[in-house]
Amino acid sequence: xxxxxxxxxxxxxxxxxxxxxPVDGLQRRSVGFIDxxxxxxxxxxxxxxATTIPILVAVVAxxxxxxxLALAMVLSLLVGSTVNQFSRxxxxxxSLYTYVSRGLGTGAGFVVGTAMLIGYGFIAMFALAGAGYxxxxxxxxxxxxxxxxxxxxxxxxxxMALVVLIVIVRGIRLSTRVTLLIETVxxxxxxxxxxxxxxxxxxxxxxxxxxxxxxxPATFAVGSVLALTAFVGFExxxxxxxxxxxxxxxxxxxxxxxxxxxxSLYLLATYTQIVGFSALGLQLVDSASPVxxxxxxYGVEWMGLLLDVSIATSFLxxxxxxxxxxxxxxxxxxxxxxxxxxxxxxxxxxxxPWVAAVVSVPVVAVVPMIAILLGSGLWETMQVLxxxxxAGYITAYALVCVAAPVFLHxxxxxxxxxxxxxxxxxxxxxxxxxxxxxxxxxxxxxxGALLFVLLLAAGCCYYLVRRRRHPWLRDxxxxxxxxxxxxxxxxxxxxxxxAGAGDAGRAPAGESGRWD
Amino acid sequence: xxxxARERSEAAGxxxxxxxxxxxxxxxxxxxxxxxxxxxxxxxxARCGAGVTAQEVSENLRMPRATxxxxxxxxxxxxxxxxxxxxxxxxxxxxxxxLAHLVVPAPPPQAAVAVVEELRASIRGGxxxxxxxxxxxxxxxxDPDFPLADERRLHGELDASAxxxxxxxxxxxxxxxxxxxxxxxxxxxxxxxEALCRTxxxxxxxxxxxxxxxxxxxxxxxxxxxxxxxxxxxxxxxPRVRIEEPGAVLGLLTEGARxxxxxxx
Numbered sequence: 001x002x003x004x005x006x007x008x009x010x011x012x013x014x015x016x017x018x019x020x021x022p023v024d025g026l027q028r029r030s031v032g033f034i035d036x037x038x039x040x041x042x043x044x045x046x047x048x049x050a051t052t053i054p055i056l057v058a059v060v061a062x063x064x065x066x067x068x069l070a071l072a073m074v075l076s077l078l079v080g081s082t083v084n085q086f087s088r089x090x091x092x093x094x095s096l097y098t099y100v101s102r103g104l105g106t107g108a109g110f111v112v113g114t115a116m117l118i119g120y121g122f123i124a125m126f127a128l129a130g131a132g133y134x135x136x137x138x139x140x141x142x143x144x145x146x147x148x149x150x151x152x153x154x155x156x157x158x159x160m161a162l163v164v165l166i167v168i169v170r171g172i173r174l175s176t177r178v179t180l181l182i183e184t185v186x187x188x189x190x191x192x193x194x195x196x197x198x199x200x201x202x203x204x205x206x207x208x209x210x211x212x213x214x215x216x217p218a219t220f221a222v223g224s225v226l227a228l229t230a231f232v233g234f235e236x237x238x239x240x241x242x243x244x245x246x247x248x249x250x251x252x253x254x255x256x257x258x259x260x261x262x263x264s265l266y267l268l269a270t271y272t273q274i275v276g277f278s279a280l281g282l283q284l285v286d287s288a289s290p291v292x293x294x295x296x297x298y299g300v301e302w303m304g305l306l307l308d309v310s311i312a313t314s315f316l317x318x319x320x321x322x323x324x325x326x327x328x329x330x331x332x333x334x335x336x337x338x339x340x341x342x343x344x345x346x347x348x349x350x351x352x353p354w355v356a357a358v359v360s361v362p363v364v365a366v367v368p369m370i371a372i373l374l375g376s377g378l379w380e381t382m383q384v385l386x387x388x389x390x391a392g393y394i395t396a397y398a399l400v401c402v403a404a405p406v407f408l409h410x411x412x413x414x415x416x417x418x419x420x421x422x423x424x425x426x427x428x429x430x431x432x433x434x435x436x437x438x439x440x441x442x443x444x445x446x447x448g449a450l451l452f453v454l455l456l457a458a459g460c461c462y463y464l465v466r467r468r469r470h471p472w473l474r475d476x477x478x479x480x481x482x483x484x485x486x487x488x489x490x491x492x493x494x495x496x497x498x499a500g501a502g503d504a505g506r507a508p509a510g511e512s513g514r515w516d
Numbered sequence: 517x518x519x520x521a522r523e524r525s526e527a528a529g530x531x532x533x534x535x536x537x538x539x540x541x542x543x544x545x546x547x548x549x550x551x552x553x554x555x556x557x558x559x560x561x562a563r564c565g566a567g568v569t570a571q572e573v574s575e576n577l578r579m580p581r582a583t584x585x586x587x588x589x590x591x592x593x594x595x596x597x598x599x600x601x602x603x604x605x606x607x608x609x610x611x612x613x614x615l616a617h618l619v620v621p622a623p624p625p626q627a628a629v630a631v632v633e634e635l636r637a638s639i640r641g642g643x644x645x646x647x648x649x650x651x652x653x654x655x656x657x658x659d660p661d662f663p664l665a666d667e668r669r670l671h672g673e674l675d676a677s678a679x680x681x682x683x684x685x686x687x688x689x690x691x692x693x694x695x696x697x698x699x700x701x702x703x704x705x706x707x708x709x710e711a712l713c714r715t716x717x718x719x720x721x722x723x724x725x726x727x728x729x730x731x732x733x734x735x736x737x738x739x740x741x742x743x744x745x746x747x748x749x750x751x752x753x754x755p756r757v758r759i760e761e762p763g764a765v766l767g768l769l770t771e772g773a774r775x776x777x778x779x780x781x
Binding site: 003006007012017089090338410417483491 | 556565589
């Protein structure tokens with residue numbers, strides 16, 4: 001132990017660290033594991049997905065619904081463990097955007113950045129619209145006839161957006177705590193409903209729910225990709241890399257647990273719905289609103305009300321969580337100079353990226369409002385929004401799985417098992433993305449698929465123009481929370497941050513001082 | 517031995533089940549050897565200095581790569597290690613200072629320091645105070661006027677110094693396995709080990725001549741605890757004639773060791 005002893009007693013000066021991180025200004029190292037977990041879980045919105053996704057999968061995959069969900073869960077775990085190769089090593093706010101920039105370079109990084117902005121942005125729109133939709137249903141229960149009014153829908157969305165904005169500007173702790181509270185209520189309600197339904201269908205396991213009858217490999221594949229959309233968002237805690245306490249421990253754990261928690265909930269809910277319908281002699285796929293129909297059929301109508309509350313709250317939490325992540329990706333881009341530097345500003349007191357939040361929340365709220373004003377129903381709008389978002393997520397996931405082995409190789413920490421997992425996930429996701437876009441282009445929601453392709457292309461054009469005008473972007477993209485001198489034993493600040501000697505030359509150039 | 521290990525692992529499992537995730541939980545879950553490896557990794561990073569890569573640590577320690585990377589990432593999670601801005605290299609985190617109580621000895625009590633100071637005032641030569649813990653030795657109060665010649669060798673070859681010989685003799689007489697820090701020539705020679713042991717037993721002290729600085733030597737007096745176990749040592753380094761024939765100085769040192777004994781338990 002002598003070398004360690006000596007190092008502690010008389011630390012050798014270590015140069016190459018600044019006094020401030022390039023992502024300085026956020027509430028650094030302030031939220032714990034539970035907050036980080038609630039960010040990821042809320043972004044997934046498991047309660048809302050548990051009631052809506054099984055029917056979507058069942059329509060395509062037939063008897064193989066449970067298996068399709070299980071496959072999607074395994075795939076999500078593969079992606080999650082690959083994302084964690086980054087989240088264990090880089091603490092960033094840009095989530096997958098930063099990771100891919102560090103693995104595959106700025107070009108691929110920006111494609112993922114655009115895909116993540118699309119993913120987080122459209123899921124936030126979807127969530128706001130969904131929260132508005134279900135609150136409108138609740139209002140209609142006490143005030144019949146009001147549910148169809150576009151004015152009510154627009155007013156509700158505006159009110160929710162205001163809540164989201166206030167919460168995410170007032171501090172990361174407030175937003176994670178609010179989402180935690182809301183999401184816990186929502187999941188608890190769903191669990192009560194599922195257990196109640198299971199109690200009504202009687203004891204014992206109905207093995208017919210696990211049969212693969214009526215599904216072909218093709219329909220099964222499509223069903224699995226649809227099921228994957230129930231998981232998207234699990235990586236969003238990686239946008240809290242700066243704000244999480246012990247980020248290299250909390251974030252990987254949160255990502256894996258989010259997939260496990262929501263996956264288990266989906267499997268349980270799907271099983272309940274399949275068994276519930278078969279006990280009635282009916283088919284899940286024939287129902288428009290499975291859980292409501294089941295509740296009515298089993299004579300427990302009070303469940304319908306609870307269910308609407310659960311879904312509405314789940315959507316609101318999802319809106320907060322997705323906008324939190326969206327604002328942090330924009331914040332990273334602002335610090336890098338990819339978007340105007342004002343996006344990189346933080347609030348002096350609340351220590352949140354408030355400019356990014358103030359700009360993104362109205363955009364997120366206005367899109368569904370416009371769709372409603374154009375005469376599209378809220379539910380139809382949501383169907384299109386989720387397609388755009390899901391395509392964005394799957395694109396980003398596929399690229400992050402390609403980037404992980406490259407990154408690990410570059411830093412000399414590649415192991416065979418990590419490479420195999422990443423390659424398997426990348427291949428499956430690549431196929432999945434093609435299948436998903438093909439299916440959606442052929443469906444009534446083709447607008448969503450088209451919108452995604454156009455937005456991604458627009459983002460890439462923006463990047464090419466911006467890169468030509470500012471060649472230094474090559475050096476700034478991929479900003480992350482570099483340890484500061486005070487984190488390091490013997491950490492020493494030379495003349496000017498990071499401009500010391502020796503190792504400073506190996507630090508990503510230009511990351512210090514750009515935002516001053 | 518295995519019984520204790522099993523008990524310890526069961527205790528760790530029980531406390532790990534419902535308890536909140538304490539920082540070392542991941543290490544504990546993989547059991548004592550992992551803790552040992554983790555400390556070896558920290559030691560290696562300290563030895564190589566800032567910027568050492570995970571691959572280098574794995575090669576230097578001859579540890580499997582996947583294991584090393586996992587350990588390093590756990591240590592980074594707990595901030596004992598910090599990843600350098602280039603993402604490849606590592607350096608010690610400020611948090612290793614929290615390990616200091618494990619690796620840096622507590623300073624000796626004030627009363628003991630006073631006794632040692634008094635001896636230094638009346639003896640020409642370096643007077644050092646050393647403490648022993650199981651098979652380890654730490655100089656807790658080195659004479660500022662006579663710095664230790666070669667601290668690395670002092671700890672690396674216990675058989676070379678007088679203070680180290682005290683410890684080796686103690687370990688041999690109690691039947692405790694010897695640590696690695698003994699020169700192979702002595703370790704593999706039962707005759708030399710026995711000679712060392714016999715000298716200390718017969719004279720009640722250990723000494724060496726010319727081992728570190730030609731013309732100089734050192735003698736070490738044991739300070740024992742209530743059950744006769746070796747807890748500390750009082751040493752004098754001086755020109756070799758004064759070690760061979762200490763004369764009145766030996767009385768002063770013996771009296772000093774007697775006064776220190778109750779202060780160092």
